Amino acid sequence: MARRDIDFLILGSGVAGLTFALKAAQFGTVAIVTKKVDIESNTNYAQGGIASVFGKDDSFELHIQDTLSTGRGLSKREAVEIMVREGPERIMELVDFGAQFTLHEDGKYFDLGMEGGHSRKRIVHARDYTGNEIERILVKTARNNPNITIYENHIAIDLITEHQLKPETKSGNINCYGAYVYDSNADKVNIFAAKITLLATGGTGQVYLHTTNPNIATGDGLAMAYRAGAMLANLEFMQFHPTTLYHPEAESFLISEAVRGAGAILRNKSGEPFMKKYDERGELAPRDIVAHAIDAELKKTGDECVYLDLSPIGASEIPVKFPQIYKKCLEFKLDITKELIPVVPAAHYMCGGLVTDLQGKTLVENLFACGEVAYTGVHGANRLASNSLLEALVFSHRAALHVTKKIEKIPSPPIIIPPWDDSGTFNAEEWVLISHDRLEIRRLMWDYVGIVRSDFRLSRAERRIKMIHQEVENFYRKRSITEELVELRNLATVALLIVRCAMMRKESRGLHYTTDYPEPDDIRHLHDTIIQESISNLPGVMTNIK
Ligand SMILES: Cc1cc2nc3c(=O)[nH]c(=O)nc-3n(C[C@H](O)[C@H](O)[C@H](O)COP(=O)(O)OP(=O)(O)OC[C@H]3O[C@@H](n4cnc5c(N)ncnc54)[C@H](O)[C@@H]3O)c2cc1C
Numbered sequence: 001m002a003r004r005d006i007d008f009l010i011l012g013s014g015v016a017g018l019t020f021a022l023k024a025a026q027f028g029t030v031a032i033v034t035k036k037v038d039i040e041s042n043t044n045y046a047q048g049g050i051a052s053v054f055g056k057d058d059s060f061e062l063h064i065q066d067t068l069s070t071g072r073g074l075s076k077r078e079a080v081e082i083m084v085r086e087g088p089e090r091i092m093e094l095v096d097f098g099a100q101f102t103l104h105e106d107g108k109y110f111d112l113g114m115e116g117g118h119s120r121k122r123i124v125h126a127r128d129y130t131g132n133e134i135e136r137i138l139v140k141t142a143r144n145n146p147n148i149t150i151y152e153n154h155i156a157i158d159l160i161t162e163h164q165l166k167p168e169t170k171s172g173n174i175n176c177y178g179a180y181v182y183d184s185n186a187d188k189v190n191i192f193a194a195k196i197t198l199l200a201t202g203g204t205g206q207v208y209l210h211t212t213n214p215n216i217a218t219g220d221g222l223a224m225a226y227r228a229g230a231m232l233a234n235l236e237f238m239q240f241h242p243t244t245l246y247h248p249e250a251e252s253f254l255i256s257e258a259v260r261g262a263g264a265i266l267r268n269k270s271g272e273p274f275m276k277k278y279d280e281r282g283e284l285a286p287r288d289i290v291a292h293a294i295d296a297e298l299k300k301t302g303d304e305c306v307y308l309d310l311s312p313i314g315a316s317e318i319p320v321k322f323p324q325i326y327k328k329c330l331e332f333k334l335d336i337t338k339e340l341i342p343v344v345p346a347a348h349y350m351c352g353g354l355v356t357d358l359q360g361k362t363l364v365e366n367l368f369a370c371g372e373v374a375y376t377g378v379h380g381a382n383r384l385a386s387n388s389l390l391e392a393l394v395f396s397h398r399a400a401l402h403v404t405k406k407i408e409k410i411p412s413p414p415i416i417i418p419p420w421d422d423s424g425t426f427n428a429e430e431w432v433l434i435s436h437d438r439l440e441i442r443r444l445m446w447d448y449v450g451i452v453r454s455d456f457r458l459s460r461a462e463r464r465i466k467m468i469h470q471e472v473e474n475f476y477r478k479r480s481i482t483e484e485l486v487e488l489r490n491l492a493t494v495a496l497l498i499v500r501c502a503m504m505r506k507e508s509r510g511l512h513y514t515t516d517y518p519e520p521d522d523i524r525h526l527h528d529t530i531i532q533e534s535i536s537n538l539p540g541v542m543t544n545i546k
Pocket residue numbers: 011012013014015016017033034035036038039040041042043044045046047048049050051130131154155156157200201202203212213214216220221254348349370371372373385386387388389390392
């Protein structure tokens with residue numbers, strides 16, 4: 001087992017991790033640990049763009065109001081203000097790095113797009129591959145920085161805290177000293193010891209059967225933070241994107257909101273446009289309303305999908321404005337300049353997460369979190385389209401500013417950190433049984449903890465997932481580490497935590513809709529659902545030294 005000592009350990013190489021890394025590298029050594037190749041992240045797949053105030057008819061206050069109204073009373077105004085006001089500067093910084101966003105015909109100003117829930121055009125984009133452009137430029141800049149080392153195919157297993165140093169710890173502050181990381185090329189677990197650890201592990205869409213998220217999005221950061229005793233909030237608010245391509249081989253390919261922003265219409269199988277029945281804003285209503293409307297329409301008609309009609313955009317404009325979507329659909333023999341796109345909703349974005357302050361600091365000392373894994377208070381009960389890249393950019397910048405000022409004063413991690421005990425056997429037959437659990441969890445979550453919930457469905461999901469969770473924990477303690485096992489353990493934990501948060505919210509608000517309490521309850525429920533394991537309960541949950 002090797003031990004690496006660095007100043008900053010960053011888990012994840014999406015927009016949040018890379019932004020933080022580039023700033024931290026001016027003040028110390030940085031290791032970016034990422035479980036696949038460096039560009040593989042949710043960021044890389046973002047299509048629509050980044051919301052920010054650049055339009056002449058726009059204002060910070062309008063963007064703030066749109067965000068607060070989508071958040072249904074749970075967004076924290078202070079966090080929203082910071083994100084909105086600091087946004088333009090962060091976007092111009094990406095331009096300085098070399099990001100090429102689509103410009104208006106005059107070649108001077110951004111070509112600002114429109115998306116659901118926004119009252120003005122404010123989506124800065126690089127055609128329909130914005131995330132890929134951001135990831136490309138940030139990875140390139142990070143690779144050229146001599147203070148940054150990127151460790152690809154390395155998956156963080158657990159954070160190193162008092163519990164690894166002294167498993168009998170029952171009280172006091174929890175400090176983070178880095179992480180145990182599995183190098184899947186070398187099949188070895190190493191210690192990455194750091195003064196500061198940043199969780200930038202992204203989302204958790206893979207906990208659902210249908211998701212727009214790539215395979216990396218297994219909620220590892222949430223599960224690791226929970227096992228370390230950090231505070232998590234509002235995990236019931238999983239955003240379902242209303243429109244993903246309905247095709248057996250498409251793996252829930254996203255059809256961006258910007259397509260509806262450009263004029264596309266949703267129709268049911270009989271060709272009827274139906275959105276106006278559900279909301280006067282029609283196709284431009286926020287995502288939860290559109291996803292809900294599609295779900296209701298499908299339940300009413302018994303159909304498997306609804307359709308997006310792009311004809312109002314104009315056949316010649318479609319390949320220019322949406323080249324990626326056009327090409328991808330052609331791969332499935334669907335010419336979207338002539339045909340309707342079959343679409344269904346899919347799990348897309350985790351609005352809750354690991355609770356941080358406005359500098360990205362968690363309740364665990366020297367542990368920070370940014371991006372989709374974090375809960376800054378911006379999104380509340382629902383996220384406004386294209387606010388997530390913005391949130392990641394703004395708060396990772398703030399976290400880096402905050403922490404680099406005090407890095408000199410932070411003591412180095414302890415000299416003795418117990419090595420990973422990788423004794424255990426790998427039994428392929430047993431593994432096959434356990435690997436079915438991944439699919440089972442995802443199905444259970446889709447069927448019982450999806451767009452429409454109820455007490456009955458949630459308690460059924462809880463009973464079953466608890467059992468799977470326990471089995472996986474037992475298996476984990478006896479077997480040697482594999483990447484799949486680490487992910488499965490985290491998926492089981494996160495599924496259970498989402499169910500628990502959903503059970504706590506006895507009302508319908510934003511993304512959480514339950515038939516037992518169909519209305520929002522502004523008197524008793526205008527609060528976050530909080531999950532934090534008491535320190536005295538932790539060792540049983542988190543011991544990863546076998
Ligand atoms: C298809 C799609 C379209 C989207 N479109 C938009 C959009 O138009 N606008 C917008 O604002 N948002 C959009 N989003 C959401 C947005 O892309 C994400 O919220 C954002 O990119 C998250 O960035 P991040 O840095 O937090 O995480 P990610 O970009 O997901 O990066 C997470 C990183 O952590 C790594 N990782 C995870 N677990 C571990 C582990 N245990 N050990 C080591 N590494 C680990 C991953 O490999 C990855 O490198 C979209 C998302 C998807 C999936």
